[in-house]
Each structure stands twice: as structure tokens, then as C-alpha cells.
Amino acid sequence: RRVPAPSFFRRPLRPKILSKNMPQLSSISCVVPCLNEEANLNVLLPSLFAVLESLGCPFEIIVVDDGSTDGTPLAMARWAQQHPQLVYLQLSRNFGKEAALSAGLDASRGQVVVCMDADLQHPPSLIPTMLERWRQGVEMVYAVRATRSDESVFKRLGTKLFYQMMRTSGGLKVPENAGDFRLMDRVVVDALALLPERNRFMKGLFAWVGFRSEPLYYSPPERLHGTSRFKPLKLFRFAIDGITAFTTWPLRLLSVSGATLSILSFIYGLYIVVNHILYGDPVQGWTTLITVVLFFAGVNLLSIGVLGEYVARIFGEVKSRPVYLSRKRLGLGLDADPAAQ
Numbered sequence: 001r002r003v004p005a006p007s008f009f010r011r012p013l014r015p016k017i018l019s020k021n022m023p024q025l026s027s028i029s030c031v032v033p034c035l036n037e038e039a040n041l042n043v044l045l046p047s048l049f050a051v052l053e054s055l056g057c058p059f060e061i062i063v064v065d066d067g068s069t070d071g072t073p074l075a076m077a078r079w080a081q082q083h084p085q086l087v088y089l090q091l092s093r094n095f096g097k098e099a100a101l102s103a104g105l106d107a108s109r110g111q112v113v114v115c116m117d118a119d120l121q122h123p124p125s126l127i128p129t130m131l132e133r134w135r136q137g138v139e140m141v142y143a144v145r146a147t148r149s150d151e152s153v154f155k156r157l158g159t160k161l162f163y164q165m166m167r168t169s170g171g172l173k174v175p176e177n178a179g180d181f182r183l184m185d186r187v188v189v190d191a192l193a194l195l196p197e198r199n200r201f202m203k204g205l206f207a208w209v210g211f212r213s214e215p216l217y218y219s220p221p222e223r224l225h226g227t228s229r230f231k232p233l234k235l236f237r238f239a240i241d242g243i244t245a246f247t248t249w250p251l252r253l254l255s256v257s258g259a260t261l262s263i264l265s266f267i268y269g270l271y272i273v274v275n276h277i278l279y280g281d282p283v284q285g286w287t288t289l290i291t292v293v294l295f296f297a298g299v300n301l302l303s304i305g306v307l308g309e310y311v312a313r314i315f316g317e318v319k320s321r322p323v324y325l326s327r328k329r330l331g332l333g334l335d336a337d338p339a340a341q
């Protein structure tokens with residue numbers, strides 16, 4: 001019969017092997033931007049707490065309130081009081097999801113940060129799978145919708161067109177159908193914090209910072225309560241924001257089409273003059289004239305409009321106002337756990 005070894009020889013073997021090959025998770029933050037999501041948060045938070053507790057490391061959940069007018073502030077104050085790991089960050093008004101996400105990332109302190117929506121379209125049960133990838137050395141794991149079959153044909157076409165337009169010649173490729181549900185290593189979060197722009201089109205910024213990124217395919221469930229905050233018109237503005245922030249092809253398109261039209265008009269003008277001199281063809285056609293004048297007036301205004309979009313972006317950046325302002329912060333986050341010190 002073998003005598004058991006003294007207890008200090010019996011060190012746990014598994015964690016040691018793990019730590020040799022894979023990084024050990026020291027802490028995790030979860031950032032949830034929300035706008036009037038009281039009903040959804042009451043369902044999301046219990047399951048998120050359950051998942052994070054099962055990881056066995058210090059964690060924090062940062063709920064960023066992007067100017068909610070429902071019962072969210074009251075409900076979150078209660079949550080933060082009962083669970084000090086929950087941080088409730090209230091912005092001074094609605095700054096938009098991109099700003100709320102930035103606020104959450106700035107406040108996060110975990111070694112790994114997960115961003116997710118409050119409407120349960122981003123299932124917390126995927127977090128362990130994302131962590132698995134992170135342990136294998138992936139610095140950013142982004143969830144990609146496996147299918148968009150739940151959406152209207154119109155929206156799908158628009159999305160397709162958007163990703164096509166976002167494809168810049170510089171080689172920056174925004175992954176298609178990837179939302180803001182993603183897990184990031186601290187290096188990625190720190191890199192994002194370094195980017196000085198005010199117009200924070202996060203999908204583009206995530207792609208711009210680079211790092212080892214990998215998709216994780218999933219089928220998003222339906223929104224639990226309420227309707228999407230991104231109505232078609234807002235989605236369109238959002239797409240324009242992205243295109244103007246990351247590409248310059250609309251400007252180049254203007255120069256190219258301007259040049260092409262000038263050359264064509266010159267050739268046509270020459271044709272009319274020659275026709276008149278050689279054949280004495282009287283110049284006529286009020287209809288043609290007015291059509292051409294109106295067409296070029298339209299092209300001119302469109303060009304000024306496109307130019308204006310870029311000027312407006314520059315105006316926004318030059319003012320250098322903060323991306324968001326916060327009113328208050330409740331909860332301790334990682335400080336709630338003595339192991340995190």
C-alpha cells in the first residue's frame with residue numbers, strides 16, 4: 001500500500017499544466033449598454049451573473065444607461081446595492097449606443113472584456129466558448145450571425161450593400177454580420193481607448209485596431225421585450241456615419257464622375273458646333289436643354305451634399321467635445337471581490 005505524500009507535495013496538477021500553456025483568467029468585465037431595457041435587464045442579469053460566477057474568477061458587470069426614461073435607474077440602483085459586482089453607469093442623456101459602449105469600455109478593468117446587448121439577442125451562454133478561444137491565444141472573438149433569414153429582404157439588401165461600400169482600398173475589412181457581441185483581451189480595449197476620434201463607429205474601430213480576431217457563429221434569438229432601437233432611418237444614418245468615417249471613395253467617385261461628365265459634354269459640344277458649321281443645322285431643343293441643366297444641377301447638389309457629410313464629420317471632430325458625459329456611478333465592480341486586488 002502506498003503511503004500518501006505529504007500535503008504540500010500534493011499540489012493540484014491541472015491548474016499548473018493549464019497555466020503553462022494557456023493564460024489564466026484573472027478577471028472579466030461585461031459591458032452592457034442599454035436604453036429603456038428594464039424588462040430585459042431583469043431577465044439578462046440573473047443569467048449573466050450565473051455564467052460569470054461559474055467561471056470562478058473575479059468579475060464585474062457594467063450596465064451603461066444611455067439616458068433611459070423607464071424604470072432602469074431605480075432597478076439598477078437596487079441591483080448594484082444587492083450585488084456590488086454590478087456597476088451602474090448613468091450617462092447624462094442619450095448619447096447613442098456607440099458612445100455608451102465607449103463609456104463601458106473606459107470603465108472596465110477586467111483582463112478580458114465582453115460587450116453585449118441588453119435585449120438577450122446576445123446569449124450569455126456563449127461567453128465560456130468565447131473564453132475557450134481566448135485561452136488559445138485569440139485576442140478578439142466576435143460573434144457573427146449565422147443567418148439573417150429573420151430579417152426583411154429590404155434590410156438584408158441594405159446590409160449587403162453597406163458591407164460592400166465599407167470595403168476600402170486600404171484593405172480594412174469590417175467582418176460581415178458581426179455585431180457588438182464580442183470578447184476582447186485587455187490589449188484590444190487599451191488600443192481602442194487610444195483612438196482619439198469622437199465619431200466612434202465601433203464596428204470599424206474594432207476592425208481597425210487589428211489583433212488576432214476570430215469569428216464565432218451563432219443564431220441570435222428574437223429580442224425578448226420591446227422593439228429594436230434602430231429604426232430604418234437611424235440605421236441609414238448609422239451606415240453613412242460608418243462610410244464617411246472609414247472610406248473616402250465617395251469623394252473620389254465625385255471627381256471621377258465630374259471628369260467623365262466634362263469630357264462627354266465637351267465632345268457633345270464639339271459635335272453640335274461642327275454640325276452647325278458644316279451642315280448649317282440650327283441648334284434647337286428646349287427640352288434637351290432644360291433636362292441637361294436640371295440633371296447637372298442635381299449632380300452638383302449631390303456632390304456638395306457628399307462633401308458636406310465629410311465637412312460635418314470634420315466639424316464634429318474639431319470641436320473635440322467628450323464622447324459622453326456621465327451623471328453617476330454606483331457599485332464597486334472588481335473592487336467588490338478581495339481576490340481581484
Ligand code: UDP
Binds near residue numbers: 230
Ligand atoms: N442602445 C443604447 N443606446 C441607443 C440605442 C440602443 O444603449 O441609443 C442599446 C439597447 O438598449 C440595446 C443595444 O443598444 O441593449 C442594441 O439595441 P437594439 O437591440 O435596439 O439594436 P439591434 O439589436 O436591433 O441592432
Ligand code: MG
Binds near residue numbers: 117119121223228
Ligand atoms: Mg437587439
